[in-house]
Amino acid sequence: MMTNPVSKITQGQFSFLPELTDAEIALQIEYGLSRGYAWSIEYTDDPHPRNTFWEMFGMPMFDLKDAAGVLTEVRNCRKGFPQHYIRLIAFDGTRGVESIAMSFIVNRPASEPGFGLIRQEAAGRTIRYTVHGYATDRPEGERGIETS
Amino acid sequence: MAIATGASNGATAITDAKRRYQAGVLKYGQMGYWEPDYVPKDTDTVCLFRITPQEGVDPVEAAAAVAGESSTATWTVVWTDRLTACDSYRAKAFRLEPVPNGPGQFFAWVAYDIILFEEGSIANMTASLIGNVFSFKPLKAARLEDIRIPAAYVKTFKGPPTGLIVERERLDKFGRPLLGATTKPKLGLSGRNYGRVIYEGLKGGLDFMKDDENINSQPFMHWRDRFLYVMDAVNKASAATGEVKGSYLNVTAATMEDMYERAEFARQLGSVVVMIDLVIGWTAIQSMSNWARRNDMILHMHRAGHGTYTRQKNHGVSFRVIAKWLRLAGVDHLHAGTAVGKLEGDPLTVQGYYNVCRDSYTRRDLPRGIFFDQDWCDIRKVMPVASGGIHAGQMHQLLDLFGDDVVLQFGGGTIGHPAGIQAGAVANRVALEAMVKARNEGHNIRIEGAEILRKAARFCGPLQQALDTWGDITFNYTPTDASDFTPTAAVAR
């Protein structure tokens, strides 16, 4: 189990709050839609802080008017990947931004094993650091499955 | 209201070359530095000075003198002018207006041809614009209020090495302000003790920790020690949270060689960010910007020293001008004030600084002290930093004033938490996330902010303690640098 104050991975906009309900998620989606963002759903079993490219659950959703469409896909994704991390990402295509404007986690595995820090001593007291995800000790496709 | 001047003696340029270049002393107006009909070219730099002429000095002549002394003039006529295309080198004061509610003060607009400034050099531009002119005797005081930098000159700069968009992508943090804290006490902690503060703050939920401006390499903590312990803390916190974390390693030092050495070591240790102080000077800033660009490093700028020349309203350089120059010179973070904290700043004026950092195109906005439209030509955006005397209880005000693209630095507000540094960090992060969430849900945080914090504190003990400790602290003094304008006056045209 992770030992930070919330005992879970703290990526995304709302990791320090109680998990958002679907109604609360819908309000965030609406906020993004009202600003013209396109929502996208991504999932992974390897939440390393530098693992940028989670798997895409379908394409980014353009031209939606209402949160229900996005929420439907979130539910589909949870059904397919109940023990994965799933996040919602909003893209802003405005010139000068052209990047992600919102990002938050909407599903987590039942237990979050977290990361270890591997230190390799080098010259002059320097240390090379590797953040190692315990989740990736198991091969791809077998992670996030409950043991014990 | 423009000043009627044509009649006052000496305000008109002498066009007859023989008379103009006769040896002797002429008024600046006669030498051609006052040109009321001049229409600035798109490639001109335009400066707005606030001038306070000495008693008995004609304001038009004073404005012409500012134009003269910041470009080609000297105190007497020189025949060598005639070897040059001197008409185009002369800066031209072209407009003068009394400052609303500022007796004895005038706004003077001065235009500079693009040939006057070396491409890509803030050092050169500042040597002209704030070089001699501020010590000039006929003026009691002078202040550079704002500057319009032409697109043609903007494009000679590379700007921020990372910019706030790319910074967010590297850190994987979107849709909320970033959180930081300055390690306290400023001086005296050993490397080991110092690293402890970093670890606690980052693990507790902050994105960044920060060296203070005067932490360099003193007897109590040499820089290598600091870097080594800090990076151990950063990496450990990253593993504990699954987030990218950073700590601004201040590489400010006596010489460029020292700064490069320190920055290089920070890079080797895997830091995502290094820090410099404004006092290192424009040339060193641009050199470090180039270094940061080559090494994928976020460059944090602490504006140490700026208050000596930005704070007084009648003399010096406005911070909005410094911010514009720093964006061109190329920094990624810039301390730009808090409006609600312990350091100087009127809220609208401070918002003006933020806009200069973050806009793609800054529009003239007199209430915020912005006098000119400024096209930033797609140069990257600077992430402003709000730091100094702020705490979780002000989260709604901060988010409302500055939006998402800002680093909120709670130094004392994190480290001084009664339950410890991690608890302080938790309080700030929970307050921030709760406020962003509520705002996105459509709540009016300006009105409901305090209530939103109280609700969040019900499920977060550390936040409750923070509110109990600091809830009522505000720093209310009259700011010295509110913008001067009257909506109906000529300035607002």
Place this chain on the structure above:
Amino acid sequence: MGSPLYSIPGTAPATTPVAEPTADAAAAQASPSTEARTVSEVLAQSQAGAVMDELDRDLVGLTPIKARIRDIAALLVIDKLRMNLGLQAQAPSLHMSFTGNPGTGKTTVALRMAEILFRLGYVRKGHLVAVTRDDLVGQYIGHTAPKTREVLKRAMGGVLFIDEAYYLYRPENERDYGQEAIEILLQVMENQRDDLVVILAGYKDRMDTFFRSNPGMSSRIAHHLDFPDYAPGELLRIADKLLEQHNYRFAPGARATFEEYLTARIRQPNFANARSVRNALDRARLRQASRLFADQDRRFTAEELTAIAACDIRASRVFQAAATQGPS
């Protein structure tokens, strides 16, 4: 999961978190008529009445359709009152079928219907997404489901209008991908009633056949509206309206000519009610423009620029065809 504990190792545990009920979020989305207790309160709060009045005013004829819409609206208003008193929990099924010949106003009425449903709080956004088979059904295996889902997502919060819906069903080809689209549609129509309303449109007879072979679909349609063909007098009034919208009018005598035109056109193949009127007027405007264009040096008055003359209509091929065929 649920509430984090904010436990900091080595320190006493923070005060037990009091979980905050998340009713806030739901409240923020509440419909405008939560408190309404009377019909007029609902109508006033929602301004649905204004939309219905507009529909009465703007659309010529369609008397039975307008009556049906008022009935449906009444039902929805009463349902709202029942829900406010807790007498009814679930939103009613609102999926509809609009049948009738081309140009009888199905799309136009569907747009108004979306607006009314929005005002009454039965859809959240009130937009209309109009599609046909091609927008829903793919060309190869695995293509259809994402296409249909994409359309459904875009329509959520509003109304999905499927024109000539019966083309989704092609019994002659048992591996037709249309069936897949129908199944996805059915699922969403049943489970996400709050998220969108589906209107199926097309010819009456083909729609009847479609419903007979797709009882699942038929059972989910709450309201069947049948759009009658317009009488010649109504078509003429539609013509007046269309001209007015574009700042034109019939010159003296032209309206009678247009009536003659309609009598002939109705008998010819591919007559499409109001759409044929619209097309005929578009062509008349073209002819008027050519007529005026020939007069290169004239300063036209506003009168002249707005008038559609009898000759602009008379030049139509419809008259020639009628002449050669003779009266039938």
